[in-house]
Amino acid sequence: MQHAQMDSEKMHKMHKMHGPIGDAMSRINYKIAIISGKGGVGKTSVVVNLAAALKKRGMEVGIFDADVHGPSVPKMVGVKTEMRDILHGSHAIDPVTTPHGLKVMSVALIWPTDMTPIMWRGQYKARVIRQFLSSIMWHELDFLFVDLPPGTGDEPITIMKSIPSLDGMVVVTTPQEISAMVCSRAINAAKELNAPILGLIENMSSYHCPGCGREEFLFGKGKGEQLAKTFSIPFLGAIPVDGQYSAAADEGVPIVYRSPDSLSAQAMVKIAENILGRLPPREKVVVQDRPWEEGRDCKRK
Ligand SMILES: Nc1ncnc2c1ncn2[C@@H]1O[C@H](COP(=O)(O)OP(=O)(O)OP(=O)(O)O)[C@@H](O)[C@H]1O
């Protein structure tokens, strides 16, 4: 990454303004949140694979799972841990490191069991997210991705309002009209809150027949690109429907590591490059030695 001097005075003031959340995130270069209008369009898979593609490129990458009711990041990156392993003193929480070196934090990692329901509402939920944001010790990161639940409820709004200098929102949609329609609401919400939009990704855009190699556009061609044009936001790329992609998610290994030659992995790498090219250049982080963490991070599942 190239170097561009940040106005340190300005940055300091900004972090002061955002208090403890600004402090906890002061050593993160780029903060990007992933939104969609509708559920199940592939946000979490996009987050995990964008993160993995950038990690493979030598970046330090973290993921904050802000989907408090349906946290699925830990499952997709193959980590599971217990609260006592990550609580650090009384107020700080350490993210968990995945086998591929991604830093991850999710409510799923501090919850008693996968079957225990999370029944937080409204203001309480927003407070929990802010508490999380100010307590997680990310240390130095090139990228932090925030995985959001679908729609424009408490979590996306809290994130858009609370994270200091959010670099952008990435919108994920599928080609079906219904997804595009609700996706428009998410784009408008981001615009209304002045959250910068980095662009739109179309997931499940086409299917490649494994027999003859023919590409079928199951739900129509070019819908995502068209939607991006309508809202004057960049189109970041398309991901095909791929059985290997969902198998990778189920196994807890990002597709860019599991099957790097697959079309979906190649699409994710291209999208990650595209995002990199659209961000203002900043100096790559230098990770400080933290000997007290030696051997503590897990490769558990
Ligand atoms: N391109 C694809 N090809 C095949 N399977 C996919 C693809 N994209 C996503 N999936 C599968 O679809 C399911 C839903 O994906 P994912 O959990 O990423 O969606 P989401 O938008 O995060 O859902 P939610 O709104 O519930 O958080 C997963 O099982 C995932 O593996």
Ligand SMILES: [Mg+2]
């Ligand atoms: Mg999800």
